[in-house]
Amino acid sequence: MSSQALPTYSHAIEAGKDAPQSACITLNMSDRLRLIHFPEHICHMVRKVILDSARNCIRSERNYAGAHEFRLADISWSNSSSKLVTTHLIALIFSALHHQGWDLVISTRVSQKTDDKDTFCFRHGCPAIARASAFFSIVFKKSDEIHLVQAPPEVIAIFRKNTCQITQEQGYSNKSGAYRFKPKGYPWMSSGKETVHSRLWLLSILDTLNHLGFEIYASIAITGPESWIVKGPIKAASPGTP
Structure with a gap:
């Protein structure tokens, strides 16, 4: 293996001034939601969306390898009984992102882990105030x-x-x-x-x-x-x- 370190994703973005600004949300384990490459104010917005949807539904938060991770309470990606609640929460987050100019590009599953679910990739454009x-x-x-x-x-x-x-x-x-x-x-x-x-x-x-x-x-x-x-x-x- 070469001793030369590979460039990080953030460095790669800086190198291309015209590169689109992309970020993603991943659903991990049974109760983790991670925001990857989103600006800090978007992380604050998502926190508010989660807390507005249900009280005390955030068990903890942390920086996980550069991602902002929410560990949710009383919500499980693997439990069919909470499917309505989890799907509605994702819809609320998508709506908030859309109105801040972040539109979904693709939803995909790239992980082979049993407990990992979809990855949602977004691209930033103009805020969608005119197209609420x-x-x-x-x-x-x-x-x-x-x-x-x-x-x-x-x-x-x-x-x-x-x-x-x-x-x-x-x-x-x-x-x-x-x-x-x-x-x-x-x-x-x-x-x-x-x-x-x-x-x-x-x-x-x-x-x-x-x-x-x-x-x-x-x-x-x-x-x-x-x-x-x-x-x-x-x-x-x-x-x-x-």
Whole structure:
């Protein structure tokens, strides 16, 4: 092995003045969230987002090899029972970053470790004040459940209109703020022709979301089926609405 040390990532960035400013978030072990190469004020902002989402949910913080690491309490990337909470927290962080000009480039899994989850890579541009957006999540659970977490009413209406595919409508959960539906059959464990039918139904949902100005911002894998982070327009208030 050569004795010459490899350049650090920060040195490489300094060498290229026109290089885009990139950073990432990693989900590690079962309860760690790490911010890598983000400026300090973004770390403070993410801390506020986490604390606003739930009290006492940060067990500890530390500098870990240059990354800002949060160890979370009562949240586990490996526990399906906290999937709604963790997905919503990630959506809140993505929203805050987006409005500070940090947009997601890719979500990927590059670690072979069992407890490590996705890596979310961001690139910094102009703050998105002029294009303020609303974020919510669609969580697929078990083999036959869809949870809409903090979704606007018009999105819930989309699912209601697809009554031919819905067998139960559970309504809101006070704990997570999620609206739960149960589609026909077991679409996330389907076989035979049902594998096609379940995908056609999802495509119809995507088409309708797109018509309303919403798009899938990220697909994230925490535990079980992947969840979708959705971005769309903030609906203007009607005249006379406070």
